Amino acid sequence: xxxxxxxxxxxxxxxxxxxxxxxxxxxxxxxxxxxxxxxxxxxxxxxxxxxxxxxxxxxxxxxxxxxxxxxxxxxxxxxxxxxxxxxxxxxxxxxxxxxxxxxxxxxxxxxxxxxxxxxxxxxxxxxxxxxxxxxxxxxxxxx
Amino acid sequence: xxxxxxxxxxxxxxxxxxxxxxxxxxxxxxxxxxxxxxxxxxxxxxxxxxxxxxxxxxxxxxxxxxxxxxxxxxxxxxxxxxxxxxxxxxxxxxxxxxxxxxxxxxxxxxxxxxxxxxxxxxxxxxxxxxxxxxxxxxxxxxxxxxxxxxxxxxxxxxxxxxxxxxxxxxxxxxxxxxxxxxxxxxxxxxxxxxxxxxxxxxxx
Numbered sequence: 001x002x003x004x005x006x007x008x009x010x011x012x013x014x015x016x017x018x019x020x021x022x023x024x025x026x027x028x029x030x031x032x033x034x035x036x037x038x039x040x041x042x043x044x045x046x047x048x049x050x051x052x053x054x055x056x057x058x059x060x061x062x063x064x065x066x067x068x069x070x071x072x073x074x075x076x077x078x079x080x081x082x083x084x085x086x087x088x089x090x091x092x093x094x095x096x097x098x099x100x101x102x103x104x105x106x107x108x109x110x111x112x113x114x115x116x117x118x119x120x121x122x123x124x125x126x127x128x129x130x131x132x133x134x135x136x137x138x139x140x141x142x143x
Numbered sequence: 144x145x146x147x148x149x150x151x152x153x154x155x156x157x158x159x160x161x162x163x164x165x166x167x168x169x170x171x172x173x174x175x176x177x178x179x180x181x182x183x184x185x186x187x188x189x190x191x192x193x194x195x196x197x198x199x200x201x202x203x204x205x206x207x208x209x210x211x212x213x214x215x216x217x218x219x220x221x222x223x224x225x226x227x228x229x230x231x232x233x234x235x236x237x238x239x240x241x242x243x244x245x246x247x248x249x250x251x252x253x254x255x256x257x258x259x260x261x262x263x264x265x266x267x268x269x270x271x272x273x274x275x276x277x278x279x280x281x282x283x284x285x286x287x288x289x290x291x292x293x294x295x296x297x298x299x300x301x302x303x304x305x306x307x308x309x310x311x312x313x314x315x316x317x318x319x320x321x322x323x324x325x326x327x328x329x330x331x332x333x334x335x336x337x338x339x340x341x342x343x344x345x346x347x
Contacts, residue, residue: 001157001159001160001163001203001204001273001274001276002151002153002160002269002270002272002273002274003269003272003273003274004153004265004266004269004270004272005160005163005164005167006163006200006204007265007266007269008262008265008266009163009167009170009171009200011258011261011262011265012171012258012262013170013171013174013193013197014257014261015254015255015257015258015261016171016174016175016177016178016254017174017178018250018253018254018257019178019250019251019253019254020177020178021250022246022249022250022253022254023178023243023244023246023247023250023251024178024242024243024244025241025242025243025244026183026232026234026242028183028225028228028229028232028234029178029183029186029242031225031228032177032178032186032187032190032225033177033178035190035194035217035221036174036177036178036190036193039193039194039197039217042197042209042213043197043200043201046201046204046206046209046281047204047274049206049280049281050204050205050206050274050276050280050281051272051273051274053275053280056289056293056294057280057281057285057286057289057290057293058294060206060208060209060280060281060286060289061286061289061290061293061294061297063206063209064208064209064212064286064290065294065297065298065301067209067212067213067216067217068216068301068304068305069301069304070217070221071216071220071221071305072304072305072308072309073308074221074224074225075224075308075309075312076308076311076312076315078224078225078227078228078312078316079311079312079313079315079316080315081228081232082228082231082232082315082316083315083316085231085232085233091232092241092244093244094244094245
């Protein structure tokens with residue numbers, strides 16, 4: 001078989017995944033597109049390994065490692081997306097523009113100001129205020 | 144690898160090449176539908192078709208073990224995880240009009256440019272390279288010997304990485320993290336922060 005067939009297929013798959021990563025709005029669809037890109041790279045690795053008859057089978061071994069790393073990545077990624085959905089009420093990547101928790105920071109600053117406490121006390125106040133703040137935010141998002 | 148001389152032309156494809164081409168068209172079509180469909184659950188199901196097509200391509204390249212690992216891990220677990228994620232984030236069933244973000248045309252331009260450049264480069268670089276598929280290159284026997292003889296250390300490091308990632312995923316996705324476990328008790332602690340911190344320090 002010509003090496004050009006798998007190489008061209010891998011290049012096209014990679015570009016389809018690139019389009020998906022850039023164009024999709026839902027974070028889970030972005031993760032799916034990342035999977036497509038990883039698979040394109042895997043196809044390249046397998047094709048070149050079979051073509052060049054590597055003695056250590058490094059291409060196919062590396063493909064196995066990439067598959068395992070992709071499984072770890074999808075687990076962590078989905079956990080992060082779920083946590084973002086729970087606190088923000090959305091999983092659209094272009095609506096996540098804040099660099100800090102918007103509501104929790106405001107209420108924490110309000111409640112932290114009158115209490116002249118140690119650093120531990122301020123931390124406890126901030127985490128205590130974060131719970132109701134994010135809960136009301138989620139209630140707004142689901143309503 | 145031998146150089147494809149005049150004996151191997153693109154105009155007289157072998158049977159394996161024809162099967163590879165047809166499977167590749169199915170895979171590519173499924174991938175395009177995955178990134179363009181407006182029904183989120185259908186995207187995950189088309190991803191199954193794309194990943195399964197890639198497993199068939201691995202089989203055609205005589206990489207059996209990688210093909211079965213692909214079926215087991217990608218089709219078996221990754222897609223199921225993605226479906227779970229879609230359901231847990233309450234993805235809408237049916238058409239969702241806002242599946243694509245505003246920079247869709249920019250993305251199309253970037254992807255099209257990258258595709259043209261990559262395909263041109265790859266075809267120009269590898270049009271004379273020929274893959275000899277007569278002897279199998281990726282049986283479980285060969286690959287297992289290679290992984291457990293030459294690649295043992297990365298393999299073990301990877302197992303630790305997987306363990307750490309799964310523990311991290313569990314910690315991240317617990318329903319109520321430590322801060323929000325008991326909202327009433329936590330707000331009490333917030334009200335009497337000084338005394339609570341002092342008490343806890345005393346207990347420790």
